Amino acid sequence: MNILDKIIADKHKELLLKKLVVPVSQLENSALFKRETISLANALRESKSGIIAEHKRRSPSKSIINQSLNIEDVARGYEHAGVSGISVLTDGKYFGGSLDDLLYARAAVKMPILRKEFIIDEYQLLEAKAHGADVILLIAAVLEREQIKQLSEFAKNLGLDVLLEVHNEEELKKSIMPSLDMLGVNNRNLKTFEVSTQISKDLSEKIPDDFVKVSESGISSVEAIKELKQYGYEGFLIGENFMKTNNPGENAKKFIEELSS
Numbered sequence: 001m002n003i004l005d006k007i008i009a010d011k012h013k014e015l016l017l018k019k020l021v022v023p024v025s026q027l028e029n030s031a032l033f034k035r036e037t038i039s040l041a042n043a044l045r046e047s048k049s050g051i052i053a054e055h056k057r058r059s060p061s062k063s064i065i066n067q068s069l070n071i072e073d074v075a076r077g078y079e080h081a082g083v084s085g086i087s088v089l090t091d092g093k094y095f096g097g098s099l100d101d102l103l104y105a106r107a108a109v110k111m112p113i114l115r116k117e118f119i120i121d122e123y124q125l126l127e128a129k130a131h132g133a134d135v136i137l138l139i140a141a142v143l144e145r146e147q148i149k150q151l152s153e154f155a156k157n158l159g160l161d162v163l164l165e166v167h168n169e170e171e172l173k174k175s176i177m178p179s180l181d182m183l184g185v186n187n188r189n190l191k192t193f194e195v196s197t198q199i200s201k202d203l204s205e206k207i208p209d210d211f212v213k214v215s216e217s218g219i220s221s222v223e224a225i226k227e228l229k230q231y232g233y234e235g236f237l238i239g240e241n242f243m244k245t246n247n248p249g250e251n252a253k254k255f256i257e258e259l260s261s
């Protein structure tokens, strides 16, 4: 079994338990559930930096990245740096995140926040909304077209933006539908962990213009972004490059200054 299959199998188990402990009615009655969301797609269309900066403590590919930071400081640092949005990993077992992280980030900043999670069930979309997210991620590698349709439409009804992630042409072809806002190309193969921004370049012309294009993972230089912009990318998801330092916000700030100079 590859790592992605393992993560999804664990998600199914985790969800069974969660649904017993926290009923849907509790999610729907939370104060944040009524909050008006902010569109990341719009922010990316308008923004100069286009950077979506991620809070990521560890990952299956790199183990520990940074376990010692306070997420509110990280989120405020990113906001101050001029990012267009913030991504918060909420998976616990493989990435060391939690739904509490989402709440803390929400309390710290006003900008769009993406719940970075392996979504397989509408329940997780209600959770995302109840914990202050504005955007959710759907991963084509683990979902059938019908699931993508059902989950994205459910998310849109909650006022959430949808970022659909693909890694090859087949995933892209099966996923195109009007209920998506952004199409993300993951430069990292989630099954083998190989990383190359070439995949973003190769897929760019196959992504219809109605979607905001986002390039995800393995981005560590301003040059890489300048190049990806030539291919029509407006969003750039960066985690490790910022998180591996003691001050991700400061690092992001320098990066964005260099990008705009």
Ligand SMILES: O=P(O)(O)OC[C@@H](O)[C@@H](O)c1c[nH]c2ccccc12
Residues within 6 Å of the ligand: 054, 056, 116, 117, 118, 139, 165, 186, 216, 217, 218, 219, 237, 238, 239, 240, 241
């Ligand atoms: O740390 P990086 O290489 O900059 O990557 C960030 C982000 O793209 C990556 O964390 C990611 C992209 N898609 C995912 C799906 C699940 C978990 C994590 C991810």
